[in-house]
Amino acid sequence: MMPAPCQAVSVMLVDDHKTMLWGLERLIGGERTGMKVVASASNRAEALAQAAACSPDVILLDLDLNGDCSLDFLPALLVSGVSRALVFSGTRDQAMLDRAILAGARGVLRKDAPAEVVLRAIDKIHQGELWIDHEMMARLFGHFTRPRPTVKADPEAEKIASLTARERAIVSAITNGNGMTNKALAQSLFISEHTLRNYLVSIYKKLGVNNRLELYVYAVRHPIAHAAC
Secondary structure, three states: OOOOOOOOEEEEEEOOOHHHHHHHHHHHOOOOOOEEEEEEEOOHHHHHHHHHHHOOOEEEEOOEEOOEEHHHOHHHHOOOOOOEEEEEEOOOOHHHHHHHHHOOOOEEEEOOOOHHHHHHHHHHHHOOOOEOOHHHHHHHHHHHHOOOOOOOOOHHHHHHHOOOHHHHHHHHHHHOOOOOOHHHHHHHHOOOHHHHHHHHHHHHHHHOOOOHHHHHHHHHHOOOOOOOO
16 A cells, blocks of 8 residues: 555446445545545436546546446546546447547546555556557557548638639629629629629639639539628
């Protein structure tokens, strides 16, 4: 056992097995551990309520709560920014254990770990350290450094993105203008025909069309959101 610090480390237990909770409470809450069990929970609702009420230093968390995966609400348990989670599980599913770390847990401990290891892991987690083995560290490091697949760019989306807000407004006016002449279109936009023609030349070039008819067809096939000028 470790010497008790000035202030006891507060621990919350989350496990759906009453016998496990009973044993952990007596192990962790012993006189010489320097730790105190401030809450225990056996399901999602209890865990969230107790975490919010107590803001424990460390949450010792089982992954399987009678069929409910605690990874689904792990971020909510840590929302206060005070608590640190240590997964305490019997699973050998490495992918799930890795997910636990990626979801915010600071360490993983097997349920068959010796009592002194359980206490040491809680203490290290409380001090801000990680409790994960070298193999897991290597897998997680590979996860973060593995090149991400390149998403193929949509050429039409890139063309549309190149339009200015004013150009988008002009395209919108054309598609909604029921065949208005350039003069009428320019008047509706409060610009001169010369200015409208300059805008149209730019729009044609960016979208790869040759005239207003092709522009109209393009805009119908590839809706262009109207943006305020």
